[in-house]
Amino acid sequence: MFSFLLLHIPDGFLSLSVSGCGWLVAAAVLAWAVRRTSTRLGEAAVPLVGVLGAFIFAAQAVNFPILGGTSGHLLGAALAAILLGPWSAVMVMTAVVIVQAVFFQDGGLLAMGCNLLNMAVLAVFSAHVVYRVLGRLSPRRWWAAVVAGWLSVVVSAAATGVELVWSGMFPASLAMPALLGVYGLVGVAEGLLTASAVGFLERSRPALLEETPLVEQDTAASLLTAGMTATLAVILLAPLASEAPDGLEHLAEHAGLAGTEVAPWFEVFPDYAIGFLGGTPISVVAAVAVGAVAVFALTSLVIRSISGDETV
Amino acid sequence: MKGEIEICDLSFAYPGGRWALRSVSLAVAGAERVALLGANGAGKSTLLLHLNGLLRGRGRLRIGELWVQGSVLPEIRRRVGLVFQDPDDQLFCSTVEEDVAFGPRYLGRPEDEIRGRTDRALQLVGIDHLRGRAPFEMSEGEKKLAALATVLSMDPDILALDEPTAFLDGRSRRRLIEVLGRLSQTMVVATHDLGLASCLLPRAVVLHEGTVVADGLSEQILDDEDLLLKCGLI
C-alpha cells in the first residue's frame, strides 16, 4: 500500500546549509515551546504531551484506502493545534517527528530540522491561525477546521518544496506546482478528517474544546504567533520572489524613466543580499530576516512609547 | 497510629456538579483489611484517590498521625500506595525494573537502597524474572503484579487497591490473592469481586451513591442479599 504522505524528507536530499538553517529555526521554536508548555502545564507536561503524542501517532497509523492501491492518513498537525493550542501542538508534533525518524527511520536526522519546521511548526501555526480567525466568523467551526487541515498540509508541502529547491534538487518551476498540486488534493482529505474529528468532539464533549487545560485562549499570543508565522513564511519564500519588474518599475519603463533614478546615499543590503554571502538564497533570507527584525523592533518601540505599556 | 486511616465527613463533587462522595466517615485501624464494595459509580475509586491526596474534597482525612494537606502530600504519598485499576496507567516506564525503582528514586533514596527496594518488591510479588520486560510484553496478571511492586518499593504503610482482580483469569487471580495475603500493610480494596472480599478482607464497607450504607464483617454483609441487591452488587 503506497502511503500518500511523503513529507518526511530523508537524509541525502537536503544540502547541509539548508538542513542547518532548518535546525536553527526549529530548535529556537522548540526551545520556546518547551518553556511555554512547562510553564503552563507544570508537572503534567510530560505525561500529557507524551500520551497525546502517542495519540497523534496512533491517529496517523489509521490508514484509510482512498483509490485502489493508495492509502492516506492524517498528518495531525491541524488536529493537534485545534485541540491543544499551538505550543502544546508543537511539542506533540515534535515528539511524533522525532520518534518516526529515530525509531522507524521515517525521515532523516540532519533533515529532521526541516521536517520539524514543516510539520511541527509551520503546519501547526498555519492551522492554528486559520482556525482561530475563521472560527470567530461562525459558531459552526467545522468549516474552519476543514480549511485549517487543508492549509496545514499545503504549507508543509510548500515548505518541503522550498527546501528541496534551495538544496538544488529540482527547479522551483517543477517542484512547487507539483507539490502544491498533489498536496492541494491530499490536504482536502486532511481537512475533512480534521473537521469530522473536531465535529465529533463538539457534539459529544462540547465543553472539552473550551475547557481543556491544554488549549490556549490568549488572543494576543495567537495574533502575535500568526504574525510571526506569516513573517517567517515570507522570509523563507523570499528567494523565490519574481524577478520581473514590479508595478512601479514597469510604469517607469513604460514612461521611459527607467535608469533615471538617483542612487541612494547608502545601502544596507542592496537587492536584498548580504555582501559576503553573495546572491545566494541564504543571503536573501538573511537580509529579509534582518529587515523583519528591524521593523518589528522599531514598531514595538514606537507602540511602547505611545502607549507606555511595558508588556508590548 | 501507623497505618491508621480516619475519614471525617468527606464530600466531593466532580466538575459538572456530580456528587461522588457525600459525608463519608470511616475509620480503619492499622493492619486492618477492608473491602470497599459498591456498584459502578458508587464512589469507591473516588474515595481511594482521596487517600493519597490526588483528590481533595471537603472534610478531613488522616493518614497515621498526619492530616492530609498540601505541605505533607509527599509523605502521604509515600505512606499510601495506590494501585490503579488499569495497570497500563501505572506502568509508565519502559521496563518493570525502571517502574519499580521510580518511587524510591523520587523519594531521593541512594542508588544502592533503590536497588535493594526494587529487588525486594519484585521478589515479594514473584516477578523478579520479569524485571527487564517492557509492560506490553506481559500478560494482564503479570502487569497487575508489577503495578503492585511499583508501590511496594516505596515501603507504604497502607495499600489502596482499585479493582485488583478485574480482567484476570482464574490462575492470575489466585496468584494475586496469594501475594496480597502475604502482605502486612493496612489494606483498602475497592472491588466487585465478592469472592476476594470473603477470602481476604474480613471487614466490608458498602458505598451506594456516594454514601456509606453498611459497615461490618464481610461474612455478614455478603450474606445480606437484600442489601447487595439494593446496592447493585448482585
Add this chain to the structure above:
Amino acid sequence: MRGTARVRPGLPLHPRTLWIFALCYIVAANLAGGSSWWGLVGLSFLLVVVGWMLSISWRKVLRGMWIPTPFLAAGVAMVFTTPGDVWFVVPGVDLPVTVQGGWKYLEIAWKVYLCWTVAAVVFQSRRPEEILQGLAALRVPAALVGILAVMLRYLEVLVGEGRRTLRAKTARTGRARLGFRRLSRDAWLFRVYGALVGNLFLRALARAQRVHLAMLARGYDGRLLPSPGEGRMTEQDWGMVSLAVLLPLIILLGGGR
C-alpha cells in the same frame, strides 16, 4: 521496534557514541560524491563493518529499506531537470534524460540509502530506552526526553486501541475494509473516521490524566531525574567518536563538497 535485532553480543558502545557516530556519518555522506565517489565507496564499506561490530541483523535492516524509496521515486524527476548532455530521450513523452541528471540521481540515491542504513544500524542495535539515554547524555532538554519516553511507552497501547476500534467499526459495516470505493457514495466514511479519531483522542486524554495521577501518586513532582548508569566513555567509545569526527574531515580533504 521493541528489542534489539542482534544475532550475538555487539560492541558495548555508549548510546551517546552511537548518536555522535550516526550524525557525523550522515554529514560525511552528504559531503561525499561529486568528484569523490571513493568517499561513498569508503562509507559503504565502513557501514558494513560497523554493522558487523554492532552485531545487527541485516535481514531486519534490509526489510525496512523500502521506507525512503517513495521519496526517491518522486525524485527521479531530476534526471530530466538537471541540465547537461542528453543521454537518451524517453519515447512517447519526449523527455530528455541527461547524463548529469543520471549521475546526480545515482549519487543522491546512494547517499539516501547510506544515511538511512546508518540510522537503522545504529538505532536498531539498542533498545529504545537506551537510545533516549543517549539523547539525555547529549544534554537534549530533559522535558523532551521525558516526553519521548512516555510517548514510546504508550505507542503500542494507543495504536492497539485505534486498530481495535477500527476493526469494530469495520465489522459493523459488513465490509472487509473501510475504504472509499466511490467518493460520492462513501463520503459518509469521513464521519466514521472522524469519530474514530475523536474517540481515540478522548481515550488518550483520559489515559494521559490517569498516568499523570499515577506519577503523582509515586512522588513525581515535575523534576526529571537523570537515569542511573549514564556510564563513562570507554576507550572503544572514544575511538568511535574520534573516527566519527574525522569522517567528514577526511571526505572534505579528499575533495568532497
